[in-house]
Amino acid sequence: MFIDTAAEFDVRDYLRKEMMPHFLCPGCGHGIALRALLWAIHDLGIDKDKLAVVSGIGCAGRLSAYIDANTFHVTHGRPLAYATGLALARPDLHVVVITGDGDCLAIGGNHLIHACRRNLKLTCLMLNNEVYGMTGGQVSPTTSETRLTTTTPLGNQEPHFDACALATAAGAGFVGREVTHHVPKLKELIKAGLKHPGFAFVEVLSDCTEIFGRKNDLGSSPEMVMRQKSNIRPSAYADTVDTPFRPNTLPTGVLSKNNRPEYGASYRRATAEHAGAPR
């Protein structure tokens, strides 16, 4: 159930003031997602000293620099692989990955499916804005069909990924999706992901207003945020394909969960059983 802790949460407690002003475009949804993440971290009382945030390259990748924690801005597509090493070596840390749709699903797609399969405790926040914003607006693996980008001047002809379906199929312990329009719900979803003992994948539908929005004539940023509502349906209806009242919408909320063993704990258990017994 949603608990309103907004009054006691001050996002500035979790941001690096020396990094302000931030570099996000006006209307960008990534700041909302970042705030939701920090709010979730606040609600759970996670110690900033024990929080490690690993991010890749792209607009989403830049977010780690704003967080007052142990932050690692790594190579394009590889934050999950870096985070895997960090989390295995330091199980005492709380490791969060921030990535984008291009970073996570294109160049980093292999790492995503194997992170889901391995089920190491990590929380992966994928900010999906349907476009490579940092490089000027090229088509991404999540760009909807027919959308215009600088590299699809005739409209995108490639089908797009359903990242949550992919993560679920690959075995992720926790999979969820939310939009930046619903901030408290997004915060609660991220919290559930952070609490999950295994690999948690959270897709955030975030708007790129300045590049993708303009290119596709999607209106002002408030209009784009409001439009999110009509593109989704809550997860209560997740298994209802094309519900009569909201056909062709994306399910949101917790979409799948399993309790497969967490990899780090399994490895350490096996190690302890064989300690001092050379084979």
Added chain:
Amino acid sequence: MNAIDTSLTGKSAMKLLSGNQACALGAIAAGCRFFAGYPITPSSEVAERLARQLPEVDGVFVQMEDEIASMAAVIGASMGGVKAMTATSGPGFSLKQENIGYAAGAEIPCVIVNVMRGGPSTGMPTRPSQADLMQARWGSHGDYPIIALTPGSVSEIYSETIRAFDLAEQCRTPVVLLYDQVIAQLSETVALNGAGHTKAERKWANGPRAAYKPYDTGSDGIPAMAKPGDGYRTHTTGLTHSESGFPTQQPEVVTRNLKRLFTKLEHHRALIDAYEALRCDDADVVIVAIGISARAAIRAVEQCRAQGQRVGLFRPITFWPFPEKQLRQAAAKAKAVLVPEMNTGQLQFVVERVLGKPVDGIHLFSGEALTPADIAARAAALAKGA
């Protein structure tokens, strides 16, 4: 010679090991507690051995989904404060390069083993080569310094693996261990004397947080690293960064920090440099060789000397930064220099640049190892002509 063995005392267990196995045991002795890798011939035995042995010392082994991920995971573990290594061969070494550049730029200690096999591309997976010398130095984009070591025997793989970890920690840099398929998979006896070795430890931040800057250095040019969990909450990035660790493109800051990155290795050359000069003092012909080619060259030196020809061997053990002064000194009186190598002339290229004159070379890239006879014949001819 700056070999690790001289600093070690006491009895040690003798073991018959392959080069790859010796590498794995050297890593454990050096304090390596994390390995991430991906199967590739002819380096897989390093991973296989560590998969069994790391759990015995409370370490972590993980086989990642690809070569890129294994390099990334190694850097991730090291950022967490754990000594970490990966092992690969040619194609995998190419795939790791981007992240090796990250480790060089962000100054994350790590060890990368590259067992050299025939190339280019998939090449000859089970055949030796020495053709990755240049890739080890220049493989990632941009300007960066790196250390690469070229051990010449199974025993030296053991000791140089230990030294690789020490150098990585002391200089906050990736260190590449380069050896060919022959010494990777041949078996020799090794004195497992690394346990008594005093391990080098990274310089960790320990002062007040307010005064700490992640890339601010003392007189030695090497910044103290903040360990996650210790309360410093720093930022690490592959973007050019200022002393604060945060991205910058200010020309003077970028220039200052890249200069410092290069000079940090130059300031530690006494620690880094290692070579062997065998009978070079009176040599008319100095052979310059590494790895299995140097082993053949040692025999060639003996054969030539037995016939009265004054032939010596200069063997870089630290290959990058190259022991330039030492080579110039060893070859100062030589009338001819001969570079036998299992590639089309990578070492010869370096030697010619260092000595400032053309030298002779033997280049074998057939997937076979050079023999003492190959080298002795050419060295003898050069000695007679000299």
